[in-house]
Amino acid sequence: MSRRPPVRGFTLIELLVALAVMAMMAALSWRGLDGMMRVHGQTQERTDAVLALEAGLGQWAADLDAIVQLPQAASMDWDGRVLRLTRRSSAWPGEGLLVVAWSRRTVGAEGTWLRWQSPPLRTRGELEQAWLKAAQWAQNPGDEERRREVAVVPLAGWQIFYFRSDAWSNPLSSGDGSAEATVTAAQVAPDGIRLVLTLPAEHPLAGVIQHDWIRPGVGGGKS
Numbered sequence: 001m002s003r004r005p006p007v008r009g010f011t012l013i014e015l016l017v018a019l020a021v022m023a024m025m026a027a028l029s030w031r032g033l034d035g036m037m038r039v040h041g042q043t044q045e046r047t048d049a050v051l052a053l054e055a056g057l058g059q060w061a062a063d064l065d066a067i068v069q070l071p072q073a074a075s076m077d078w079d080g081r082v083l084r085l086t087r088r089s090s091a092w093p094g095e096g097l098l099v100v101a102w103s104r105r106t107v108g109a110e111g112t113w114l115r116w117q118s119p120p121l122r123t124r125g126e127l128e129q130a131w132l133k134a135a136q137w138a139q140n141p142g143d144e145e146r147r148r149e150v151a152v153v154p155l156a157g158w159q160i161f162y163f164r165s166d167a168w169s170n171p172l173s174s175g176d177g178s179a180e181a182t183v184t185a186a187q188v189a190p191d192g193i194r195l196v197l198t199l200p201a202e203h204p205l206a207g208v209i210q211h212d213w214i215r216p217g218v219g220g221g222k223s
Contacts, residue, residue, distance in 0.1 A: 163192030
């Protein structure tokens with residue numbers, strides 16, 4: 001009767017070496033997976049930031065495109081803190097006018113670009129009241145004003161320039177310094193507006209972004 005050769009198993013040293021190799025491979029795999037997840041998270045964060053900024057700039061342009069000029073009333077006003085404008089509603093023609101305001105304010109501990117919108121307005125008295133509320137919202141908003149605001153993107157700072165008479169200028173300065181010129185400048189929308197946004201250092205798109213808007217009918221309606 002033939003004898004079977006003895007079955008040889010792993011020695012303790014071989015088993016420990018195998019376990020060490022498996023642990024090393026698992027650590028390397030985890031590193032690679034962690035790196036991939038981190039890159040995916042950064043990419044998603046940047047994508048979300050781009051979409052939020054594009055949505056904000058799209059709404060900015062839509063508001064400017066819909067500006068309404070009323071007799072003896074300001075269609076747009078910039079006081080260095082808030083840009084207020086009167087626009088037509090995009091819902092349906094009979095809804096009335098809207099007063100829209102854009103401003104930067106600290107929300108929590110972060111500077112934020114904000115948009116405010118009034119309810120539909122049908123009388124001059126309602127329009128004047130909404131115009132005042134928009135200014136109050138930018139300086140010292142109450143609960144009622146805050147309910148009508150939307151946070152757009154984090155913002156370290158912003159500037160606005162008007163394009164008039166073939167030149168960019170500070171909208172707070174009038175053409176000839178006279179009171180009449182100041183009133184006219186406030187009542188008539190400029191041919192173009194240059195928006196300069198400074199995004200904070202911790203933002204995925206940190207830096208300065210410039211966006212130029214051209215009034216429809218000027219320069220072929222391109223923006």
